[in-house]
Amino acid sequence: xxxxxxxxxxxxxxxxxxxxxxxxxxxxxxxxxxxxxxxxxxxxxxxxxxxxxxxxxxxxxxxxxxxxxxxxxxxxxxxxxxxxxxxxxxxxxxxxxxxxxxxxxxxxxxxxxxxxxxxxxxxxxxxxxxxxxxxxxxxxxxxxxxxxxxxxxxxxxxxxxxxxxxxxxxxxxxxxxxxxxxxxxxxxxxxxxxxxxxxxxxxxxxxxxxxxxxxxxxxxxxxxxxxxxxxxxxxxxxxxxxxxxxxxxxxxxxxxxxxxxxxxxxxxxxxxxxxxxxxxxxxxxxxxxxxxxxxxxxxxxxxxxxxxxxxxxxxxxxxxxxxxxxxxxxxxxxxxxxxxxxxxxxxxxxxxxxxxxxxxxxxxxxxxxxxxxxxxxxxxxxxxxxxxxxxxxxxxxxxxxxxxxxxxxxxx
Amino acid sequence: xxxxxxxxxxxxxxxxxxxxxxxxxxxxxxxxxxxxxxxxxxxxxxxxxxxxxxxxxxxxxxxxxxxxxxxxxxxxxxxxxxxxxxxxxxxxxxxxxxxxxxxxxxxxxxxxxxxxxxxxxxxxxxxxxxxxxxxxxxxxxxxxx
Numbered sequence: 307x308x309x310x311x312x313x314x315x316x317x318x319x320x321x322x323x324x325x326x327x328x329x330x331x332x333x334x335x336x337x338x339x340x341x342x343x344x345x346x347x348x349x350x351x352x353x354x355x356x357x358x359x360x361x362x363x364x365x366x367x368x369x370x371x372x373x374x375x376x377x378x379x380x381x382x383x384x385x386x387x388x389x390x391x392x393x394x395x396x397x398x399x400x401x402x403x404x405x406x407x408x409x410x411x412x413x414x415x416x417x418x419x420x421x422x423x424x425x426x427x428x429x430x431x432x433x434x435x436x437x438x439x440x441x442x443x444x445x446x447x448x449x450x451x452x453x454x455x456x457x458x459x460x461x462x463x464x465x466x467x468x469x470x471x472x473x474x475x476x477x478x479x480x481x482x483x484x485x486x487x488x489x490x491x492x493x494x495x496x497x498x499x500x501x502x503x504x505x506x507x508x509x510x511x512x513x514x515x516x517x518x519x520x521x522x523x524x525x526x527x528x529x530x531x532x533x534x535x536x537x538x539x540x541x542x543x544x545x546x547x548x549x550x551x552x553x554x555x556x557x558x559x560x561x562x563x564x565x566x567x568x569x570x571x572x573x574x575x576x577x578x579x580x581x582x583x584x585x586x587x588x589x590x591x592x593x594x595x596x597x598x599x600x601x602x603x604x605x606x607x608x609x610x611x612x613x614x615x616x617x618x619x620x621x622x623x624x625x626x627x628x629x630x631x632x633x634x635x636x637x638x639x640x641x642x643x644x645x646x647x648x649x650x651x652x653x654x655x656x657x658x659x660x661x662x663x664x665x666x667x668x669x670x671x672x673x674x675x676x677x678x679x680x681x682x683x684x685x686x687x688x689x690x691x692x693x694x695x696x697x698x699x700x701x702x703x704x705x706x707x708x709x710x711x712x713x714x715x716x717x718x
Numbered sequence: 719x720x721x722x723x724x725x726x727x728x729x730x731x732x733x734x735x736x737x738x739x740x741x742x743x744x745x746x747x748x749x750x751x752x753x754x755x756x757x758x759x760x761x762x763x764x765x766x767x768x769x770x771x772x773x774x775x776x777x778x779x780x781x782x783x784x785x786x787x788x789x790x791x792x793x794x795x796x797x798x799x800x801x802x803x804x805x806x807x808x809x810x811x812x813x814x815x816x817x818x819x820x821x822x823x824x825x826x827x828x829x830x831x832x833x834x835x836x837x838x839x840x841x842x843x844x845x846x847x848x849x850x851x852x853x854x855x856x857x858x859x860x861x862x863x
Contacts (some may be wrong), residue, residue, distance in 0.1 A: 355804075359774050370777035371802035394774075402769035455810040457819055500828070501800035507828050537772030576826055579756040589850065591818050615860035677861065701815065715861055 321352065353355050361536065363390045368459040372396035372501060376464030379712075380613035382628065385665060386439055389468035389531055394464060394538060395444045397573070398498035401558050407534070407542035412526070416493070416564035419484030426543050430528060433474035435481075438523055438548070440661040441468050443603045445551030445579050448706030451696040453496025454589040456703025457577075463608045463710060468628070468663040471546045473527035474560070477520040485516065485564060492519045493569035494545060494556035510578065511571025512554045516564075518601075521660055523548050526559065548661035549632045551579050551600050551704075574599075577702045588699035597700070602632030604707040605641050606690055607684035614712040621672040621716055623680070628663040629654065631686035639653055639666040642681040643673075646694065646709075652682070675718040683709045779803045789843030796810050800827065806844070810852060813845035 355367035357375045365375035375394040377387070384391070404410050408427030415421040424432070444465030446458050492513040500507035518524060528535050528545045535541035540557025547554040553573055563569075573579060579596035607629035612618070629636040635657060640649040652668035672678055687690040696706035781794040783803045797806055800823075811819065822828040822839060832840070 361772070367804070368808065369802055369805040371779075371798075371800075371805075373774045400773045403771050403773075453852045454812075455852050457809060457811060457815065457822075459805070460808050494766070502828075502830075504828070538774065541772070567811075572826055572828075576822060578826060589812060589815070591814055701818065713860055 315347055337369065346517075348701050357394075359452070359538075361390060362394070362538070363388075365391070365393065366464065366617070368461065372398060373400070375469060376461055376614075378464055379462075379610055379627075379710075381610075382464070382467065382608060382711075383610035383626070385468070385628075386531060387469050389469070389533065389536060389539070390673050392442075392467045392469060392539060393465050395552060395589055396498065396557075397553070398500050398611065399503070400537065401497040401499060403537045404542060407528075410542050410653065411519055412543065412559055412563040414479060414483045414564070415561070417489040417566050418480070418564050419486060420482075422483050424479075426528060429474060429479070429543075433478045435472060435474060436462060436525065437470055437472040437529075438661065439468055439470045439657075440523060440546060440548035440659070441466060441603075441663055442546060442548070442552050442555055443467075443630075444601070445553050445704055446702070447603070448606070448696065448708070449703035451706040451708050452588070452699055452703045453696070456699065456701060456706075463606065464536040466606075466608075466630075466663075468630075469530050470532065471525055471527045472529035472532070472621045473525035473543075473546065475563045476523055476524045476526055476545065476593065477522060479526060480562075480564070483564075485520075489516050489564045490567055491515055491565045491569045493563040493565050493571050494559065495561040495563065496540070496544075496556045497558040497560050508572055510553060510556075510573040511569070512556070512573045513563075513565065513569035513571070514549075514550065514554050514601075518550065519548065519562075521657075547608065548600050549630075551603060553579055558648075562610070568599075577700060579704065580700070580702070581705055582698060582700045585698055586700070592701050595714045600704045602634075603630075604686050604705055605629070605631035605634070605636065605686045606707045607636075607682040608710050608711070609680065609682050609712050612712065612714060616712070616714050618672075618714050618716045621671045621675070623672060623714070624667065625652075625680060625682075626665065626667045627682055627710070629682075629684035630661075630663040631690075634686040634688055634690070635660075636664045636666075636684045637687050638685045640683050640685070641668045641670065642683070643670060643678050645679065646681065649683070672716055674718045678714050678716065679711045680714060681709050681711045777802060785847050787843055787847055789839040792832075793840045793843045796829075796832055796836070796840060797823075799830065806848065809844075809848050810831060810846065810850045811844070812850060816841050816844045816848075 356364040357367050365377055368374040373396050377391050377393045381391050410426040411423050413423045447461045447465035449456055449458055450460040450462050494513055495511050498509045500509045525546045528543050543559050544557045545555045545559055576594045579600045581600055583596045583598050586592045609627040611626050629639050639652040639654050641652050642649045652666040655665040656666050683692050692707050692709045696708045779798055779802055784790050784794055
């Protein structure tokens with residue numbers, strides 16, 4: 307019998323993990339972090355569960371089965387998210403690690419001239435290998451901001467990370483298989499068993515329009531930050547469909563079925579990964595027929611320093627964070643410390659490549675001691691910005707991207 | 719048209735033997751068995767890959783992980799056939815939305831169906847224990863005790 311309770315939760319862990327150790331360790335340079343003041347220990351007696359898993363940091367556990375864990379904002383400060391801090395999203399069980407990763411087979415079939423089954427080792431040597439720093443973001447990121455609650459794992463902003471992914475272009479593989487003019491959509495399958503253990507049920511199978519599959523940043527990936535892709539992140543091989551709902555970036559990839567219609571696998575219907583077409587009353591049942599597929603993720607800025615709940619020793623605050631915008635580039639990030647009455651532009655760095663998040667920094671002089679909310683709002687290259695509250699409520703809570711805020715207390 | 723041949727006979731005999739031995743908990747048909755002694759030192763495995771390497775720790779809930787109430791047992795056993803109780807406890811839904819959640823589980827996730835009265839009992843339990851409860855945006859202010 308497997309032992310229960312291996313993912314531990316306690317106030318002690320919370321204080322150790324989030325309150326002090328994490329922030330102190332994660333926010334380089336340390337001197338700057340402490341000059342700005344140590345963050346306050348959260349006052350609530352009941353904290354979140356923290357992940358206890360080899361090779362992973364103490365992420366916040368949203369659910370144990372399937373395992374889903376998000377990265378607290380103050381642990382997202384790296385330009386390239388380290389593997390141990392990268393969020394975990396599963397729909398099913400984690401499959402067994404293969405004895406020989408290079409023998410792992412991927413099938414390409416459906417609307418192609420030459421259906422093929424290729425071993426990972428052959429795939430790696432046959433097609434050009436490319437590396438990009440790209441966002442991977444859970445489709446439900448930001449769900450917890452909806453009111454009333456929307457159904458599903460209650461992600462704050464931590465279902466997102468930017469890793470360096472190495473793989474081959476899906477376009478190169480599809481071209482080798484010869485995409486027929488009848489091809490419309492892809493259907494992706496992975497080796498993760500259904501939660502019930504029933505091998506006949508796929509845990510999830512999503513896809514993308516052919517144009518997105520052929521986009522040169524859409525990759526079949528086998529390395530993450532230069533290391534063999536870890537099992538928990540879909541290793542030995544997964545898709546990365548950057549900027550789009552993470553569920554299309556199939557882990558443990560076994561098959562790409564090229565379809566002559568929009569894919570209809572589990573996770574494509576109902577309210578799954580869909581937004582309400584006609585706005586519905588928040589908290590109502592809605593009509594699954596009146597929905598559209600969530601494709602690119604919405605624009606979002608997240609402050610990574612200081613942490614929410616930080617106590618500041620002085621009124622001077624050098625804050626920083628990352629912003630990203632699905633298919634688009636972030637043009638501006640604006641900061642407000644007075645609930646949106648006035649805004650000040652942050653400095654926004656260019657992305658290293660398309661689909662990477664962008665660093666923003668701002669130096670603020672808070673007007674007094676006391677309590678402040680610091681808000682960060684990104685605007686993309688199309689002029690689209692973030693709402694003040696999560697809008698367009700939908701039963702499964704997609705597209706929640708209200709303006710990010712942290713709460714700080716300046717010492718008297 | 720069914721004819722018994724030698725291989726049928728063998729299969730039937732073997733099956734019956736295994737069944738008998740399997741059901742023979744008291745060991746009367748097997749005679750005295752050697753007592754079990756653990757092997758002193760397991761032979762070093764020839765570099766067999768550990769299929770669990772890199773997996774998250776196993777997780778199992780018990781019925782006590784759900785709050786007490788009428789319908790707790792049937793809710794626990796129906797829902798945790800697939801997912802953990804943490805997912806249930808994270809929700810705050812009206813009975814209507816719990817009802818459509820049930821449909822989602824049946825249709826999208828291929829849940830094993832339950833009887834109508836069990837469904838009603840589960841929905842009553844979920845709606846009572848996990849109603850919408852999200853408070854205003856300052857309900858969790860870190861500087862308030």
